[in-house]
Amino acid sequence: MANNNGTCLKSTNPWFNTKGELCSQCSNNLIFWFKTASNGEVELGEGLKIGFHGININREAVVLDGSEAPVRIESKALLSSEKLVPNAILNKIRSPYRPIESKITTLPKDRDKLPSGRQILALTLIYKFKLEEAANIKPHFPLLNNRVYDTKFESQFYMISDSNKHVLEMISSSALFPLQRVHTMGDVYPKSTKLPKGEYTLQFYLRHDNVQYLEKxxxxVLFVEKKLEEKDFIRLSFFSQPDGPVTGSGNFTSSVLIPGVLEAFYVAPPTKEKIPKSCQAGSVLLGAISYGNLTLGVKEEKNPLKQTVSYQISYLVPPKIEDEKIKESFSTNIKNVSERLKEEVRDAKIKFFGSLKQNTEEERSEWKELCASLKSEYPNYTPLLAKILEDLLSRSGDDEKIRYNEEVIDAANEVVASVDKDDLAKYFSVKSDPEDEEAEEIKKKMETTREQLAQALYQKGIALAVIDSLKHKEKESIAIPKNLDNKTDESIPDSSGQFDMFEKNFKELKKWVDMKSPKYCLLLVLHEKRSGRLGTALKTLTDMIQEEGGPPRKKLYDLKLSLLEEIGWKHVVSYEKQWMHVRFPSSLPLF
Incomplete structure (x- = not known):
């Protein structure tokens, strides 16, 4: 025990104070005993001994520079023989980002003007990053974080929100409006937080009265530090010779150090197979390295993070090896130069076509002209038709909703017609040889074609549902005045044909994909709703929302509200509407 001021009291454990720190009196005694130790041990009398252990290492932080070369580490025992058992893991990814937008604003004069007359300015930086799966992340600004009294800047704040765009009205509008939800906020001392899969926006806020400082x-640079799951930890290998990582010989696991005798070993960088796919070039893998096991009477611990003493180790991620381009170069050698040139020109045209914008009428007119030209030049080319459909779906702000969705249906029909479904079905009925490179290339191409076919059928089904809903609303809007005159309006087309087209399209899509997968489940919900099975539709939609790994999508909750209203559960509707303000705030809070 120890009292609050850290001095020792008589007890069974008089070494530590209330904070778990070694008290000063005991620390002085240990220093004296260490200097007088013989063979690492000191006799205290009454059968008590104190043993000193330690391994001296020539470097505290180990930096792997991204090359294939290992790092040499020299070790030696200080007082007595020690068992050297090196262990090293990489458990974090630190990725660098530059801001995509920055702006300097003048703050209100009545509140943010100094007595000297200098006006305080605010710098807002906006960063974007993407998570392929849920993870614990921590933002870090090396220049500014963890400094309060010795910094020239003030009011460091950051805010992380999801940057997904949600459709406000799933089947009555094609316009996209950003709805952002704040996941975490912080200041000069950033904290770790768990985020689901998705795209995110980080806003950083900084103040100063000198505009030149803020301009700089x-x-x-922002670092986003992501923790890996324990199953994804990268364990590093050790060798007794520098060529070990290449030859595979001379593995180093443990050794007994003799006092005063130097022993060197090498820590190898991770192999390219171990590096996470989401890790971009320029990122840094961080972890810990330990050299001995200080736990007595317990199984040796191979995780350096759980050791009493560990040091930092880092690995700079080099540029990736472009295997696909290398394989492509081998495969294209079979074709002659003219064929290869035609394919390169075709792909370049499609890539340029995909970069065109459609924000104004003039841009849409140019897009349509190039679209017609490419379709006549490369008829029934599925990747081109799939790109046209993709561009149509990305268009926003179209007022004529029925005409727009009819264009989507026509584009989807062209994709479906360009695919030889019989050949596609025959190919997937037989397994391919994974060791045959040519067979793997064909498999990849066939899987891409199947994905394009499924996406076209899915988007066609959504567009058919949208048109059917719009026509149904038109009927309802004129039903009351027409009923007063006991007349029927023959100008409004019957939607029964639309229903048959939806069912036919739905059955075709079921042949190629699992309708319960998150990618296509929305069409299954609409199918159940149109069939009058509202309870099944609600259950399917609820399961889809719960299984989604990313931030919540507003269109799914809007559809859930419409289903609840049709069922007649008014109390649940009222409850869900209140939660909508929490899930999808209309604007971000101020700093």
Whole structure:
């Protein structure tokens, strides 16, 4: 025990104070005993001994520079023989980002003007990053974080929100409006937080009265540190010779150090197979390295993070090896130069076509002209037709909703017609040889074609549901005045044909994909709703929302509200509407 001021009291454990720190009196005694130790041990009398253990290492932080070369580490025992058992893991990814937008604003004069007359300015930096799966992340600004009293800047704040775009009205509008939800906020001391899969926006806020200082900070580097799951930890290998990582010989696991005798070993960088796919070039893998096991009477611990003493180790991620381009170069050698040139020109045209915008009428007119030209030049080319459909779906702000969705249906029909479904079905009925490179290339191409076919059928089904809903609303809007005159309006087309087309399209899509997968489940919900099975539709939609790994999508909750209203559960509708304000705030809070 120890009292609050850290001095020792008589007890069974008089070494530590209330904070778990070694008290000063005991620390002085240990220093004296260490200097007088013989063979690492000191006799205290009454059968008590104190043993000193330690391994001296020539470097505390180990940095692997991204090359294939290992790092040499020299070790030696200080007082007595020690068992050297090196262990190293990489458990974090630190990725760098530059801001995509920056702006300097003048703050209100009545509140943010100094007595000297200098006006305080605010710098806002906006960063975007993407998570392929849920993870614990921590933002870090090396220049500014963890400094309060010795920094020239003030009011460091950051805010992380999801940057997904949600459709406000799933089947009555094609316009996209950003709805952002704040996941975490922080200041000069950033904290770790768990985020689901998705795209995110980080806003950083900084104040100063000198505009030149803020101008220099407009390209401030942000580090996003992501923790790996324990199953994804990268364990590093050790060798007794520098060529070990290449030859595979001379593995180093443990050794007994003799006092005063130097022993060297090498820590190898991770192999390319172990590096996470989401890890971009320029990122840094961080972890810990330990050299001995200080736990007595327990099984040796191979995780350096759980050791009493560990040091930092880092690995700079080099540029990736472009295997696909290398394989492509081998495969294209079979074709002659003219064929290869035609394919390169075709792919370049499609890539340029995909970069065109459709924000104005003039841009849409140019897009349509190039679209017609490419379709006549490369008829029934599925990747081109799939790109046209993709561009149509990305268009926003179209007022004529029925005409727009009819264009989507026509584009989807062209994709479906360009695919030889019989050949596709025959191919997937037989397994391919995974060791045959040519067979793997064909498999990849066939899987892409199947994906394009399924996406076209899915988007066609959504567009058919949208048109059917719009026509149904038109009927309802004129039903009351027409009923007063006891007349029927023959100008409104019957939607029964639309229903048959939807069912036919739905059955075709079921042949190629699992309708319960998150990618296509929305069409299954609409199918159940149109069939009058509202309870099944609600259950399917609820399961889909719960299984989604990313931030919540507003269109799914809007559809859930419409189903609840049709069922007649008004109390649940009222409850869900209140939660909508929490899930999808209309604007971000101020700093």
């Amino acid at each position: 900070m407009k390209q401030l």
